Amino acid sequence: MSQRGEVKRPITLADIAAQAGVAPMTVSRVLNQSGYVHEETRERVLRVARALNYRRNGLARGLKRQRTDTVGLVLGDIANPFAAELARGVRERLDEHGYTLFICVSEHSAKEDLAAFDALADHRVDGLIVATRASKLGNDRLAELVGMGIPVVLVGRDFRHEGADLVAADNHKGGYEATEHLISLGHKHIGFIGITLTSGIGLRRFQGYLEALRDHGLAVEESLIVGGTGGTDEQMPGYSTESIGFEGMRQLLKLGRRPTAVFARNDFTAVGAVSAIKEAGLRIPEDIAIVGYDDVPLASHTSPPLTTVRQPTREQGRIAAEFLLRRTGSREPVPREERILRCELVVRESTVAR
Amino acid sequence: MSQRGEVKRPITLADIAAQAGVAPMTVSRVLNQSGYVHEETRERVLRVARALNYRRNGLARGLKRQRTDTVGLVLGDIANPFAAELARGVRERLDEHGYTLFICVSEHSAKEDLAAFDALADHRVDGLIVATRASKLGNDRLAELVGMGIPVVLVGRDFRHEGADLVAADNHKGGYEATEHLISLGHKHIGFIGITLTSGIGLRRFQGYLEALRDHGLAVEESLIVGGTGGTDEQMPGYSTESIGFEGMRQLLKLGRRPTAVFARNDFTAVGAVSAIKEAGLRIPEDIAIVGYDDVPLASHTSPPLTTVRQPTREQGRIAAEFLLRRTGSREPVPREERILRCELVVRESTVAR
């Protein structure tokens, strides 16, 4: 026997077959529970397989079967509670259908987006769910993958492609309703914190804010709109925008006529703003009312509890998974689907009628 | 030609080779930049490859090369800021070495842990970093994988194996120091919120708490130790333990003699506790002091800013990656390494001398 290679070589079907005195094919049948195998043979094979600690080779298997029972999920930022909930929804559905989910994180960089798409595509995932910010590079590459016949579903991504499904929350409307809520409470000077030009989602919310102001005959005051760097800050967890909220609010408080209400692009930004307001010795909501966005678990435990806009995050994940399954499930081309989900205003104690 | 199959078949090296008038091997050389290829040939091949939108088949490639340049990271809960930071640290190092990171989430279930290990192992990742809660099933399976020669690094997991490296934060000491801090401020009745029996990490912190009490001659009062369900609550994001903190604190407030200080197992739990304290009309830190754990970004923006214990999370990720690279890098068996990192008490305004 040529047993020189002392390096632990992974066990293969052939190894099992040899020890069990059958053909590799029989072992395959046993392990995949396909075809007929004599009960006695079956047990013998299983015993050997277990004894040798066999693990099947997914590469060879995938290569032969032309599918891997695997789905890739590309996330821009794993620290984002939205991402977590989304992943949960996706997994929930995918699990039921025997798919394994591989998550790649791109840290909101277009370059890493590409890397993630490619890595996943190269490893022949059966489908791809993408929930990162849109970029020219990324969109083009996605188009290529779609062209190659890889099922792709976009989540909350500002990019449409005829071959890829889309699921998103109606952030525009959500922003509109948050703002309208403040207006209906009698506010006329409403600030916005967290404007960024790079993020499609934030931009949508901001547009809703603008539209609500206009629809109700309120002037848009540029000084009431404050930012947050658009760039990718390596040090800072992408979504942990407490600092943006804090700095932004400080800026607003310096104004000659400060806003009586503020709409923050997300709950963390809102928390940062709350922190700045308290630091200045002002009260919420009496002096300044505040609305967040997302309804993260934290939102109901701040003081005061935060009025916010809830988006059906897990639901988006579930739908994304279902859209994908539709595609992996059929050999024929599948017509594109798009689903925009409603957001819901959750009124708590950080807003009150003037 | 048997060109009947109208289904878009993925482009292969052979397709490119045919169109470029060379052998597949040459194409491989060009695409992998290995070996000598005439410049002219090279360009022709590249042109064809680009025109056909070629994507290499990672399965075939991995099968042949016996490595995939891929590392798996198993996380118990993606919503946990700890997990996010950890992943960031891991990626940071792995990227530099050309590895792609695939993340699997197990939602803190031992069964899903196994599924993740297996999926990753089957797809022949070059290594595995595991940061989920320990379980009998999981530990056994990990031992098997280690036995098969797969490089494994454990992060903050309460399980030691001679073939797997370990990196963790010193949660015991952190819990000790948090408690000692409160003691040094004059507190004698110190509560603990968030005891769970299933979580190794939480347990360590709790043990530190107990030890500090004992070392300073304080009695352990069982009524001051409150819980949080140990089970897996499907509806609740795993780490979002605001509710546990909230409910736990309410319970403590009902006591005849309530604690003057509380140590919460993590910052979110602390935030929930803060919320309950305020609801009861009490002040922090005057009436009740509170210490959290983790120093999440939020902690410095609560009111009052939270005293907490910071653990070097990203650093743990980096080290885990380095431990892994050590193993993937060498054919020989590598001696086990273990690194326990110090935590650091961050004193803010939620604690003050009595």
Add this chain to the structure above:
DNA sequence: TTGTACGCGTTATCAT
């Protein structure tokens, strides 16, 4: 019920 032959797409190795 079991086995044989072949191919999935790639690369290592040797030959030219």
Add this chain to the structure above:
DNA sequence: ATGATAACGCGTACAA
């Protein structure tokens, strides 16, 4: 500088 061959580990298709 390029090509032919074989093999990675598995499953499909067919034969026995």
